[in-house]
Amino acid sequence: MFQFKNCEELLKLCAEQKTDISQIAIKYEMEISGKSRAKVRDKMKQVRDTMWEAIQTGIKATDKSQYGLVGGDAKKVYDGTKNMANLLGSKVGVRAMAYALATNEQNARMGKIVAFPTAGGSGVVPGVLFSTFEHMKSSKRKMLNALFAASALGIAILEHGGTFSAAKAGCQAEVGIGTAMAAAGVTEMRGGTPEQCINAAALALKNMLGLACDPLGGLVEVPCVKRNAIYVNVALGASDLSLLGVVSVIPMDQVVEAMMNISAHMSETIRETALGGLAVTKKGLELRKKMGLPPIPEKYLNRKIGAAPACRNKCNGCG
Numbered sequence: 001m002f003q004f005k006n007c008e009e010l011l012k013l014c015a016e017q018k019t020d021i022s023q024i025a026i027k028y029e030m031e032i033s034g035k036s037r038a039k040v041r042d043k044m045k046q047v048r049d050t051m052w053e054a055i056q057t058g059i060k061a062t063d064k065s066q067y068g069l070v071g072g073d074a075k076k077v078y079d080g081t082k083n084m085a086n087l088l089g090s091k092v093g094v095r096a097m098a099y100a101l102a103t104n105e106q107n108a109r110m111g112k113i114v115a116f117p118t119a120g121g122s123g124v125v126p127g128v129l130f131s132t133f134e135h136m137k138s139s140k141r142k143m144l145n146a147l148f149a150a151s152a153l154g155i156a157i158l159e160h161g162g163t164f165s166a167a168k169a170g171c172q173a174e175v176g177i178g179t180a181m182a183a184a185g186v187t188e189m190r191g192g193t194p195e196q197c198i199n200a201a202a203l204a205l206k207n208m209l210g211l212a213c214d215p216l217g218g219l220v221e222v223p224c225v226k227r228n229a230i231y232v233n234v235a236l237g238a239s240d241l242s243l244l245g246v247v248s249v250i251p252m253d254q255v256v257e258a259m260m261n262i263s264a265h266m267s268e269t270i271r272e273t274a275l276g277g278l279a280v281t282k283k284g285l286e287l288r289k290k291m292g293l294p295p296i297p298e299k300y301l302n303r304k305i306g307a308a309p310a311c312r313n314k315c316n317g318c319g
C-alpha cells in the first residue's frame with residue numbers, strides 16, 4: 001500500500017521502503033490508476049514536455065494578454081540573464097523567474113500550460129525545476145522524479161484537509177502551495193533526503209501564510225504573473241535552508257493546518273472575488289473601468305480596520 005494521508009505518513013513510507021518521495025509517488029500512482037510504471041512515467045513526461053513548451057514559447061513572446069495587463073516580461077528577464085553582472089540574483093534564480101513569468105504569461109494569453117497545482121500558481125514549479133535542472137546539468141530522470149516528488153507533496157496537502165482553491169483559502173493555497181511543491185521537488189533533485197524535502201516545503205509555505213487572492217478584475221494576471229516569479233526565490237531559498245540544516249519548528253502537516261485555520265479567518269474579499277486588496281486600489285479600479293467591468297459596490301471600498309488590541313510584544317512594530 002502506497003497511499004498516504006499526510007506528510008508524516010509519506011515520510012514513514014519513504015523510511016519503510018528506504019526510498020525517495022518520488023518513488024513513493026510513482027508507486028502511489030500505479031496503485032490508484034492500475035497503470036504500469038512505464039505508463040505512469042510517460043504521463044509525467046507529457047507534463048514535463050508541456051511545461052517546457054510553455055516556457056520556450058513564453059520567453060520569446062512579446063504579445064500582451066487579452067486585456068493587456070501582462071506579457072513580454074518573461075523575455076525581458078530571460079534576455080537579462082545573458083548579462084548577470086548587472087544583477088544581484090544568481091543565474092539559477094533569475095532564470096527561474098523568467099521561466100515562471102513565461103508560464104504564467106502563456107496562461108494569461110490562453111496558451112497551453114500545466115495547472116500544477118493550479119493555473120494561477122502554475123509558474124513556480126516549472127520555473128524552479130527547469131532552471132535548477134539546467135544549472136546542475138541534471139539528468140532527465142532526476143527532473144522527472146522532482147516532478148513526482150512535487151506531486152506527492154500536493155497529494156499529502158489535499159489528503160490532510162488542505163485545498164488548492166483560492167476561493168476557499170486565498171493565494172496561500174495557489175502560489176503558496178505551488179512554492180511548497182517546488183521547494184520539495186527541487187530539494188529531491190539536489191539529493192536531499194525525504195525529510196529535507198518536506199522540511200523545505202514547510203519553510204516555504206509557512207512564510208506565505210495569509211497571502212491574499214486579490215486579482216485585478218478577477219483575471220489571473222495582476223498580481224498573479226509576477227507573484228509566481230517572485231516566489232521562485234522563496235522555493236530556492238527554502239531548499240537551500242533545508243539542505244544547510246535549518247529545520248522548521250512547525251512540521252509541514254501542521255503548517256497545512258495553519259493555512260486552513262487562517263483561511264477560515266480570511267474575508268471573502270480576498271478569496272478570488274476581486275473585491276479587496278490590490279483589486280480595489282486606485283489603479284486597480286481604474287483598470288477595471290477601462291476593461292469595461294461593472295463597478296465594485298461602495299461597501300467594499302475604503303474599508304478600515306478597527307482599533308488593534310493591545311500588543312504584548314515589545315517589537316515596536318505597531319507604531
Ligand code: SF4
Nearest residue numbers: 120166171174213224
Ligand atoms: S492572486 Fe488569486 S488568481 Fe492570482 S494566482 Fe493568486 S490565487 Fe490565483
